[in-house]
Amino acid sequence: MRILFVGDVVGRSGRNAIAEYLPDAKRDWKLDLVVVNGENAAGGFGITEAIYHEFIDAGADVVTLGNHAWRQREALVFIERVPALIRPVNFPKNNPGKGAAMIEAANGGRVxxxxxxxxxxxxxxxxxxxxxxxxxxxxxxxxxxDAIIVDFHAEATSEKQAMGHFCDGRASLVVGTHTHIPTSDYRILGGGTAYMTDAGMTGDYNSVIGMDKEEPLTRFTTGLTTGRYEPANGVATLSGVAIETDDATGLATRIAPVRLGGTLAPAKPDFWM
Incomplete structure (x- = not known):
């Protein structure tokens, strides 16, 4: 099975990158499943129903969230009626929505x-x-x-690595999100689980983790808050990770980083080219 995981989409520039690159990638790489983390998609914080449908129309099969899941209040309602939007499974039990979803892949597999x-x-x-x-x-x-994907939305690299080893041999991919910087430690662990500490963001890297530089710089250099964080609106890089799984076991056989467009060095899974 061919699976693409796309890291945190930040603001309009990130959404533009999804619209520009994802449909072609899904077609050209013959992807069976696409997961997109959308928790920063609406103005840098949260997701709206319209944006969720934009991602599905572009080729996403499931959209994951994180600590900003409810920053757009409408998400508290529409998450109950859309089939492929999930929030963290360890939110308190009175939260709406669900933390896991079974998705039918393009090849008929269950993910x-x-x-x-x-x-x-x-x-x-x-x-x-x-x-x-x-x-x-x-x-x-x-x-x-037939495959299991774990999006671990976490700050600490140690906690992310621990989750990778915790799931090793029991999941196809464990990938970190939230810190917005792609890591170079993509690999297949000893038990056959593909792992990457952070998939990176799909956003403008001429920024401070996706946000326009001025307000973060002001806060770091003066300790003062002078305004709200706003997403950077330059050309975005679509960042993520691609894996291929064994049809018999569901474990990973290949893994590669993905970076399309923007300012980062491009990367594509050469085993699908």
Whole structure:
């Protein structure tokens, strides 16, 4: 199975990159499944129903969220009626929506996508390891699902690496989101799970993690808050990771970074070219 995971989409420039690059990538690489993290898509904070449908129309099969899931209040309502939008599974149980979804891939395979949020330097949510364990036990790789993707939305690289090893041999891919900088440690772990600490953002890298530089610089240099963070609106890079899985086991056989457009050095999965 051919799977593409796209990192956090930030603002309009990130949405433009999705519209420009994702349809061609899905067609040219013959992708079976596309996951897009959309938690920064609406003005840098949260997602709207219209933007969710933009991503689905561009080729996304499921959209994941994170700590800004409810920054656009409408998400509290529309998440209940759209089939492929998930928020972190370890949010308190009274939150709307769900933290995992079973998606039918283009090749007919069953793909379980799990979204979880870390706790180190973030909100004190429920234990993400226990909640991911619950999902993996309920739907085992190679039995209940042909592939399993875990989007771990976390700040600390140590916590992300721990989640990768925790899921090794039981998931097809564990990939980190939230810190917006693509890491170079993409690899297949000993048990066969593809791993990357952070997929990077789909946004303008001539910025401070996707935000226009002026306000972050002011806060760092003076300690003063003079305005709100606004997404940078330059040309964006679509950043993410591509994997291929074994049809018999669901484990990963190949992994490669993806960077299309913008200011970062381009990267494509050469095994699909």
């Amino acid at each position: 379980l996508v799990i979204n979880a949020q870390g706790r180190v330097f973030m909100e004190p949510l429920n234990d993400p390891f226990a909640m991911v364990e619950r999902e993996l036990e309920a739907c085992k790789l190679g039995e209940g699902a």
